[in-house]
Amino acid sequence: MKPATLKILGKxxxxxxxxxxxxxxxxxxxxxxEEPALGSAEFxxxxxxxxxxxxxxxxxxxWESNTIIRYLANDAAAENLLPSDARxxxxxxxxxxxxxxxxxxxxxxxxxxxxxxxxxxxxxxxxAASVRDWTKAVAIVDGQLRRSNRxxxxxxxxxxxIPIGLSINRWFMTPIENRPSFPAVRAxxxxxxxxxxxxxxxxxxxx
Amino acid sequence: xxxxxxxxxxxxxxxxMWTVGELGLPHERxxxxxxxxxxxxxEYIALNPxxxxxxxxxxxxxxWESNTIIRYLSRTYGHxxxxxxxPHAYARAEAxxxxxxxxxxxxxxxxxxxxxxxxTAKDRDVAAVAAAAKRAGEKLGILDAQLASRQFVMGxxxxxxxxxxxxxxxxYFNLPVARPSLPNVEAWYARLTQRPAYQAHVMIxxxxxxxxxx
Ligand SMILES: N[C@@H](CCC(=O)N[C@@H](CS)C(=O)NCC(=O)O)C(=O)O
Ligand SMILES: N[C@@H](CCC(=O)N[C@@H](CS)C(=O)NCC(=O)O)C(=O)O
Numbered sequence: 001m002k003p004a005t006l007k008i009l010g011k012x013x014x015x016x017x018x019x020x021x022x023x024x025x026x027x028x029x030x031x032x033x034e035e036p037a038l039g040s041a042e043f044x045x046x047x048x049x050x051x052x053x054x055x056x057x058x059x060x061x062x063w064e065s066n067t068i069i070r071y072l073a074n075d076a077a078a079e080n081l082l083p084s085d086a087r088x089x090x091x092x093x094x095x096x097x098x099x100x101x102x103x104x105x106x107x108x109x110x111x112x113x114x115x116x117x118x119x120x121x122x123x124x125x126x127x128a129a130s131v132r133d134w135t136k137a138v139a140i141v142d143g144q145l146r147r148s149n150r151x152x153x154x155x156x157x158x159x160x161x162i163p164i165g166l167s168i169n170r171w172f173m174t175p176i177e178n179r180p181s182f183p184a185v186r187a188x189x190x191x192x193x194x195x196x197x198x199x200x201x202x203x204x205x206x207x
Numbered sequence: 208x209x210x211x212x213x214x215x216x217x218x219x220x221x222x223x224m225w226t227v228g229e230l231g232l233p234h235e236r237x238x239x240x241x242x243x244x245x246x247x248x249x250e251y252i253a254l255n256p257x258x259x260x261x262x263x264x265x266x267x268x269x270x271w272e273s274n275t276i277i278r279y280l281s282r283t284y285g286h287x288x289x290x291x292x293x294p295h296a297y298a299r300a301e302a303x304x305x306x307x308x309x310x311x312x313x314x315x316x317x318x319x320x321x322x323x324x325x326x327t328a329k330d331r332d333v334a335a336v337a338a339a340a341k342r343a344g345e346k347l348g349i350l351d352a353q354l355a356s357r358q359f360v361m362g363x364x365x366x367x368x369x370x371x372x373x374x375x376x377x378x379y380f381n382l383p384v385a386r387p388s389l390p391n392v393e394a395w396y397a398r399l400t401q402r403p404a405y406q407a408h409v410m411i412x413x414x415x416x417x418x419x420x421x
Binding site: 065 | 271272273278279294298301302304306309310317346353
């Protein structure tokens with residue numbers, strides 16, 4: 001028998017940990033959250049990368065946030081979040097991968113500069129290039145929302161809305177000069193805000 | 208018939224092609240992207256709003272993002288072989304796929320590869336390449352430990368994890384970058400190079416892609 005309580009190792013302010021916390025809310029999976037000592041001898045065997053989040057589900061240990069949320073949805077047979085039909089599932093997975101590859105890559109420099117105020121990230125041209133790429137990515141979300149109607153992978157909320165929703169929160173929380181307005185993205189942000197999980201772990205004041 | 212849209216020199220197209228090759232699926236491939244262009248047409252954008260390759264067309268069902276394509280093909284046509292049947296093993300294999308995207312891809316492809324192939328020697332950011340190669344070597348040390356007791360990333364059999372990570376290895380081992388000693392990764396890579404589908408779809412010389420003066 002599986003123990004009822006899932007252990008999540010991570011800080012609630014980290015965007016990759018927030019994916020897992022929000023997914024648990026959507027699934028209705030109880031959990032305990034513990035802050036790990038990333039470099040410690042206890043943590044390394046759990047994740048040789050020394051990064052969070054990590055989950056411990058009984059004797060099963062897993063790292064990589066996007067993999068973790070897919071595992072949890074699958075384990076709970078949460079068909080609405082991650083369908084078992086291969087095609088329907090793949091259409092959800094596309095947007096999860098896209099967040100990891102393109103979206104996340106686009107904002108990295110600008111986010112370090114404008115939110116973290118990181119000294120090595122203050123080159124004006126590099127900030128502008130990153131904001132440009134970031135804007136292009138948000139425009140892709142905007143276009144997709146117009147087609148898909150309401151949520152990123154279709155008319156209903158799915159697992160893909162978790163990484164995309166957190167990324168959109170980051171977009172609105174970052175001070176960007178002359179931020180172009182994307183009405184479908186704005187409406188989506190408000191639509192996600194009807195979900196308690198998003199208000200708790202997404203739109204909670206943390207970029 | 209299965210159709211893959213994308214030039215064969217793209218590392219992300221190669222992931223899909225290697226998968227199709229391992230599964231022995233009848234397929235055709237159309238040249239798109241790079242010198243062939245075709246990514247900015249309304250028809251293509253309707254299939255792939257990200258305007259990159261690959262895109263898969265499986266009898267009218269279209270899909271993009273290379274790792275998603277690998278998983279879709281393997282779940283559909285390779286359940287129990289490329290896609291581990293046990294849900295825990297499957298999730299662990301997925302973790303290595305994500306790891307390839309988030310820990311290796313930027314350093315190995317976007318920096319080491321692009322800087323050597325798409326940038327002239329004169330304009331190359333040598334410091335950025337050295338830093339990226341160093342990080343990639345450290346990350347591959349983690350894979351080296353995983354492979355210490357395994358033939359393939361997940362164990363005795365080739366899976367989606369090998370495909371996602373292994374496609375990058377042909378470039379990693381053939382670029383003039385500093386590499387630490389990685390005995391288990393090197394032995395695994397040597398095993399991959401023995402596979403006909405890897406030879407046919409991944410071991411594609413990238414010298415012809417180099418810009419003049421690179
Ligand atoms: N690809 C990994 C990335 C994990 C990651 O980068 N985690 C960050 C926090 S968001 C981390 O642990 N950083 C080390 C630290 O905060 O000290 C995932 O998605 O789980
Ligand atoms: N995240 C995407 C990235 C795809 C990508 O970057 N494709 C490159 C080739 S490797 C591309 O389409 N470049 C433009 C071109 O070939 O014209 C995936 O994994 O499928």
